[in-house]
Amino acid sequence: MLLVLSEEHKEHLGFLTQVDSAVVGEFGRIAVEFLRKGTNPKIYEGAARKLNVSSDIIQHGVEGLTYLLTEGSKLMISEIDFQDSVLVLGFSEELNKLLLQLYLDNRKEIRSILSELAPKLPSYHSLEWRLDVQLASRSLRQQIKPAVTVKLHLDQNEDQTTKILQTDPATLLHLIQQLEQALGEMKTNHCRRIVRNIK
Amino acid sequence: MELSEYVQSGLQTLADSGCFSPSAYTVLLQTAFQSLLNAQADQVALDHPVLKHIDPTVLKHCHAAAATCILEAGKHKADKSTISTYLEDCKFDRERIEQFCTEYQKNKDTLEIILGSIGRCPLHITDVSWRLEYQIKTNQLHKTYRPAYLVTLNVENSDSRSHPDVSFSCTMEQLQDFVGKLKDAAKSLERASQM
Numbered sequence: 001m002l003l004v005l006s007e008e009h010k011e012h013l014g015f016l017t018q019v020d021s022a023v024v025g026e027f028g029r030i031a032v033e034f035l036r037k038g039t040n041p042k043i044y045e046g047a048a049r050k051l052n053v054s055s056d057i058i059q060h061g062v063e064g065l066t067y068l069l070t071e072g073s074k075l076m077i078s079e080i081d082f083q084d085s086v087l088v089l090g091f092s093e094e095l096n097k098l099l100l101q102l103y104l105d106n107r108k109e110i111r112s113i114l115s116e117l118a119p120k121l122p123s124y125h126s127l128e129w130r131l132d133v134q135l136a137s138r139s140l141r142q143q144i145k146p147a148v149t150v151k152l153h154l155d156q157n158e159d160q161t162t163k164i165l166q167t168d169p170a171t172l173l174h175l176i177q178q179l180e181q182a183l184g185e186m187k188t189n190h191c192r193r194i195v196r197n198i199k
Numbered sequence: 200m201e202l203s204e205y206v207q208s209g210l211q212t213l214a215d216s217g218c219f220s221p222s223a224y225t226v227l228l229q230t231a232f233q234s235l236l237n238a239q240a241d242q243v244a245l246d247h248p249v250l251k252h253i254d255p256t257v258l259k260h261c262h263a264a265a266a267t268c269i270l271e272a273g274k275h276k277a278d279k280s281t282i283s284t285y286l287e288d289c290k291f292d293r294e295r296i297e298q299f300c301t302e303y304q305k306n307k308d309t310l311e312i313i314l315g316s317i318g319r320c321p322l323h324i325t326d327v328s329w330r331l332e333y334q335i336k337t338n339q340l341h342k343t344y345r346p347a348y349l350v351t352l353n354v355e356n357s358d359s360r361s362h363p364d365v366s367f368s369c370t371m372e373q374l375q376d377f378v379g380k381l382k383d384a385a386k387s388l389e390r391a392s393q394m
Contacts, residue, residue, distance in 0.1 A: 075342075
């Protein structure tokens, strides 16, 4: 699958031919940093002064590069497809190689950042448990009532929540049995076939 | 067992065969037990023909006294001799004591279950459901290709009312961790029960 670049996009990336490869590498680093932490317009101004161009041009260059890297990472395009997509820009051999390297080096991290954008439910973080035996209450003395109290830690969008829950021994065994069945499902022929065939 | 003056005087009236004939005593005793143990019981039970000639205020007093006595006995898991002694002090005759103890013995287990279920506790897990999915892509990321589980714990609060369930997603490794920890808890329960 090839990346289709718009005219505007090609124009923005055109700026990269006018600087040397160290600068392109630097732009690449800035692009990934912006993906990690968000954009910082001051960086554009600093670079604009050093290279003696307007900060708009710098911004377009970095954004063009960012789009190239994220689209490639999102679609998980192969090396060959990436090279072919970039060929249409008419860059030098050296610049093409540099862009490919930038793509391959950062693809995994960019994909991991993109996966954070998906709709999500609270996810499991960890579990602590405690065994209790209730001996008496206001309404009944001389009891022996075992219970398991758990503290479930969940993550949701960088907030950690905890839930305190309790269960009795019979339900605990039932939970274990049900969830072991769930774990076993991935090993069934049906699931294996699906995993093998969806690529 | 220590009960208030109000209860003691109610029991003494109940013991008095001038106020309560043997059949009236039997009916009131059964009514007292039923009103505690049967969630659907209502006031109609005190309308039994055998109790008609007794003053309603007295009836209510004795019914309340009997019910309180039953609850106290249940709360402390009192044995037959404790109950007998107490009823003797309230001037019950042998026969009425026997009747009370027999009725109590019959209903003891149900009573304990009801008393034991009163109280607060953290949200109680009653069941679990799960879903296995294979993620293919999102609008931001294609070819994700990984399995994920969605686990829902059905939860009740202490009044046995249902509460919104606790749901979470997890990977296979995380689910293995979760189940592993639950199994540790179960193992430790088993060891504790053998001590």
